[in-house]
Amino acid sequence: MYQPIKLSDEIFYVGVNDRRTNLFENMWPLPRGVAYNSYLINDDKIALIDTVEIGQVEKFIKKIQSIIGDKKIDYLIINHMEPDHAGSISIIRNLYPEIQIVGNKKTLPMIEGFFGFNDHLLEIKEGDELDLGNHKLQFYMAPMVHWPETMVTYESTQKILFSADAFGSFGTLDGAIFDDEMDFSYFHDEMRRYYSNIVGKYGSPVQKALEKLGGLDINIIASAHGPVIRKHIEEVIDLYHQWSRFETEEGVVIAYASMYGNTEEMVEVTARVLAEEGIKNIRIYDVSKTHSSFIISDIFKFKGVVLASPTYNNGLHPNMEALVNKLQHMGVKNHYLGILGSFTWAGTATKRLQEFGESLKWEIIDQPVEEKHALKQTKYEECRILGKHLADKLKNDSK
Numbered sequence: 001m002y003q004p005i006k007l008s009d010e011i012f013y014v015g016v017n018d019r020r021t022n023l024f025e026n027m028w029p030l031p032r033g034v035a036y037n038s039y040l041i042n043d044d045k046i047a048l049i050d051t052v053e054i055g056q057v058e059k060f061i062k063k064i065q066s067i068i069g070d071k072k073i074d075y076l077i078i079n080h081m082e083p084d085h086a087g088s089i090s091i092i093r094n095l096y097p098e099i100q101i102v103g104n105k106k107t108l109p110m111i112e113g114f115f116g117f118n119d120h121l122l123e124i125k126e127g128d129e130l131d132l133g134n135h136k137l138q139f140y141m142a143p144m145v146h147w148p149e150t151m152v153t154y155e156s157t158q159k160i161l162f163s164a165d166a167f168g169s170f171g172t173l174d175g176a177i178f179d180d181e182m183d184f185s186y187f188h189d190e191m192r193r194y195y196s197n198i199v200g201k202y203g204s205p206v207q208k209a210l211e212k213l214g215g216l217d218i219n220i221i222a223s224a225h226g227p228v229i230r231k232h233i234e235e236v237i238d239l240y241h242q243w244s245r246f247e248t249e250e251g252v253v254i255a256y257a258s259m260y261g262n263t264e265e266m267v268e269v270t271a272r273v274l275a276e277e278g279i280k281n282i283r284i285y286d287v288s289k290t291h292s293s294f295i296i297s298d299i300f301k302f303k304g305v306v307l308a309s310p311t312y313n314n315g316l317h318p319n320m321e322a323l324v325n326k327l328q329h330m331g332v333k334n335h336y337l338g339i340l341g342s343f344t345w346a347g348t349a350t351k352r353l354q355e356f357g358e359s360l361k362w363e364i365i366d367q368p369v370e371e372k373h374a375l376k377q378t379k380y381e382e383c384r385i386l387g388k389h390l391a392d393k394l395k396n397d398s399k
């Protein structure tokens with residue numbers, strides 16, 4: 001019934017779109033949904049690479065059966081055990097009781113733990129090859145990109161890398177499946193939001209995986225989320241190199257909290273100087289309005305950060321506290337930080353922001369500017385000086 005979507009003569013896309021879930025991992029907003037990608041190799045031996053989130057399983061099975069009809073699947077390759085990919089393992093096994101489930105030594109105990117069986121499991125190791133007939137699958141471990149059992153599968157005759165979460169992005173595949181069938185710019189940003197929030201903490205494992213896969217000749221990157229990439233391969237690999245090393249571009253993310261506008265006024269003053277000084281990329285976000293995942297994504301892109309918060313019950317505004325906690329937890333590196341704050345009787349917000357910046361070894365620009373009550377001339381000038389110094393730093397780096 002379904003027109004098959006081919007990566008090559010015998011390799012098919014059988015993934016599904018999810019436009020209903022609002023929050024990925026019950027945390028990250030999905031303004032344009034998410035795709036759970038799975039791939040089917042219809043060779044002498046039939047192999048399915050990953051499954052989909054269980055709520056989408058009916059569509060998934062229809063797609064598989066429209067390609068293989070009554071034939072049985074021989075292997076289910078599990079690159080990653082997170083339930084958005086592994087969720088349909090039990091159903092696939094019930095449908096194909098003889099299927100061999102292929103994973104590494106860290107995958108198999110998870111299968112037993114989550115699904116309660118330990119038979120028909122095939123353990124593979126780094127570099128092992130599985131021969132399907134015309135196609136050969138090789139396995140490479142990619143621990144912590146994004147869980148410890150994560151691995152990637154390389155099909156060596158068509159040169160396709162089934163990359164699990166790596167190179168994935170939020171967003172459904174709206175008709176177009178391949179990056180060359182669509183305007184890729186939306187996915188460009190959503191790939192960074194996906195990377196920074198989901199995998200961003202694991203920069204060094206990502207580096208190790210990139211090094212290991214560097215020798216492979218790749219025609220297609222078939223990730224577990226988002227577009228199948230065959231046009232932007234070099235570009236997305238370069239981006240992964242850049243993000244995993246916390247390399248950034250010239251620009252400033254200003255994230256602020258403000259209940260009554262005093263802190264926001266300081267932000268506007270600072271932003272204006274940055275623009276006067278020639279900084280073209282300035283993104284201002286109210287932390288009470290914009291979900292932190294978008295702010296964090298831009299912090300992975302731009303070197304300059306300004307954080308601004310009023311003192312709130314002797315600490316940071318709670319939404320700013322949540323943002324800095326996430327950044328701290330992720331261990332985000334390599335930024336310039338300007339700090340602004342406002343208070344009425346005893347200010348502590350800027351001190352907390354300074355401790356935050358120091359904990360991540362970010363370079364703090366000048367002293368924090370903290371105003372009591374409304375913004376007045378002296379602090380106004382200090383905001384301008386801070387903005388100028390931050391712009392100077394960024395421009396100096398770009399020389």
Ligand SMILES: Cc1cc2nc3c(=O)[nH]c(=O)nc-3n(C[C@H](O)[C@H](O)[C@H](O)COP(=O)(O)O)c2cc1C
Nearest residue numbers: 258259260261262263310312313314343344345346
């Ligand atoms: C719920 C609440 C708690 C506050 N807690 C403190 C505090 O602990 N210390 C202080 O100096 N000011 C405190 N303030 C005052 C604000 O920090 C001050 O009015 C600040 O200028 C507000 O900045 P904004 O206009 O950007 O919201 C509090 C204000 C509110 C509404």
